[in-house]
Amino acid sequence: MSAAEPMAETGARPVLATRGLEAFYGDFQALFGIDFDLAEGETVAIIGANGAGKTTFLRAVCGVLATAPGAVTLFGEQTAGKPAHEVVRMGVAMTPEGRQLFPSLTVEENLKMGALADPAAASGGWVEAARAKLGLAQPAPAPADTAAPRWDLDGVYDLFPILRERRDHPGTALSGGQQQMVAIGRSLMSNPRILLCDEISLGLAPTIIKDIYAAMPEIRARGAAIVVVEQDIQQALAVADRFYCFQEGRVSLTGRPGEASLDDIAAAYFGA
Amino acid sequence: MDWINAILQGVLVGGLFALFAAGLSLIFGVMRLVNLAHGDLIVLGAFLALAVVTGLGLHPLLSLLIVAPVMFALGYGLQRAILNRTLGKDLLPPLVVTFGLSIIIQNALLEVFSADTQRLQAGPMETASLQMGAISIGAFPLLTFIVAVAVIGGMELFMRRTALGRVFRATSDKAEIVPLMGVNPKQVFAIAMGVSLVICAIAGVLLGVRTNFSPGAGPARLLFAFEAVIIGGLGSLWGTLAGGVILGVSQAIGAKINPGFQILAGHIVFLAVLVVRPQGLFPRTRDK
Ligand SMILES: Nc1ncnc2c1ncn2[C@@H]1O[C@H](COP(=O)(O)OP(=O)(O)OP(=O)(O)O)[C@@H](O)[C@H]1O
Ligand SMILES: [Mg+2]
DSSP: OOTTHHHHHHOOOEEEEEEEEEEEETTEEEEEEEEEEEETTOEEEEEEOTTSSHHHHHHHHTTSSOOOTTSEEETTEEOTTOOHHHHHTTTEEEEOTTOOOOTTSBHHHHHHHHHTTOTTTTTTOHHHHHHHHTTSSOOOOOOTTOOSOOOOHHHHHHHSHHHHHTTTSBGGGSOHHHHHHHHHHHHHTTOOSEEEEESTTTTOOHHHHHHHHTTHHHHHHTTOEEEEEESOHHHHHHHOSEEEEEETTEEEEEEOTTTSOHHHHHHHHHOO | OHHHHHHHHHHHHHHHHHHHHHHHHHHHHHHOOOOTTHHHHHHHHHHHHHHHHHHHOOOHHHHHHHHHHHHHHHHHHHIIIIIHHHOSSOSHHHHHHHHHHHHHHHHHHHHHHOSOOBOOOOGGGGTOEEEETTEEEEHHHHHHHHHHHHHHHHHHHHHHHSHHHHHHHHHHHOTTTGGGGTOOHHHHHHHHHHHHHHHHHHHHHHHHHHSOBOGGGHHHHHHHHHHHHHHHOTTOHHHHHHHHHHHHHHHHHHHHHOGGGHHHHHHHHHHHHHHHOTTOSSOOOSOO
């Protein structure tokens, strides 16, 4: 399928495109020419076995790993040469593998850290954002064309009510599922236009996974396009408009969940 | 009474040791950098104050109005221009570079100020004392201690209550995740180094009023700072204050037994703590 096709169908603008994306750890090449598209408001799943390069892909997209000119385009702008903290402020939020909460910060403080990357509040850099949070400066007004309500502490607490109860606990004193909620909430606090979720169901009980995925419609409704990385194929295909299957640093299959047969997916996943 | 007096002096000088230690511990906490030039930066603060005092005729304490911002800028620039490049998985490069920096500062001070010992003249407050029965407390040592408590209390509030303090703690936890929050960790490191050098400036001025200093005085301050940090436990500011006080009291008791024992007594207590409680007496407790 052609990379531009899904956008042609929905007419939505692309928010993320990669072309021939390669990524390296020193001499080791982890990604070999990934072509990937994400349209505004879309949810796309990336599936693939251990070591397929899913996390590496997300890292390259948000600038943690260096990329070649033209390889990653976000909101029509190339990101090559930009450090991660600048890419993130363009409106991308990452919920990293393993949650990566700040252990010395409370739940609420962890959430507030996420707000520092808000493109609206951080237009003058994070110092201004910090000043804004302190009430020392006026935050930039939200763009007028955003109809959906913006994410803030109350919004996140309404999405995950248990976090409101636990707001003053250290982030890492919570259960795994609750920690994952903090990690997602922290990402939402920046009001991202793209949310990247890396294995948010890993190690969690099925009922908890259901609770967490139940938040997805609301996140989408507020205007974020979502990339979910999962090893659990069923979970990923259930929420996604489209999927990409990675194998050893390459896209081995892409399509819509209903269209590909399970045999095709299994072959693309494990390598036939 | 002699003993009580000696111990009291030890407590008060402990505040100064805690100030030496606070900046060192802040930098280690935020960026895992062991700044071997820390003692020399304190002495640099004292010499900058000397230059301002002789040049403008200001009182040493007022000279901080100039010296503190200068030191902040110096720390910020130093971090951005040099130290940020040394940070990575390997702990050795920052050690080597800050060791080199220590030698450069000492030689620069020798060049500019000569090897003479200097003193910051603070006027009558140097000799004033409060008399309570047989106990006499020097006004200046008391002021030093109050300043130390205020600086450490202020830092603690800053870390707990402000957005920037929160960023410092987050960076200390996971510097590699902080960019995902839209924050440039190198900028955080630079601000932290600036803050550390402001504390160095305050400590340097208090040191310079209290005793003679010379360009080579830095390494001994670094050693006291290390000892206070390790005794108190890494990452806890009040622990650092306690560490400084314990070190000060140990030295005072040592000196009382035999003047030659002063420094040695501090080292012995430091070693004892290291053996019995390697994590220090009051290591950071994460949950409040
Ligand atoms: N920091 C690193 N240094 C060197 N090699 C790495 C590093 N991180 C990942 N790799 C390698 O890059 C390849 C892709 O890893 P990546 O973490 O992107 O896979 P993944 O699809 O996310 O796997 P998983 O499902 O286990 O999370 C693997 O071969 C891995 O060993
Ligand atoms: Mg992964």
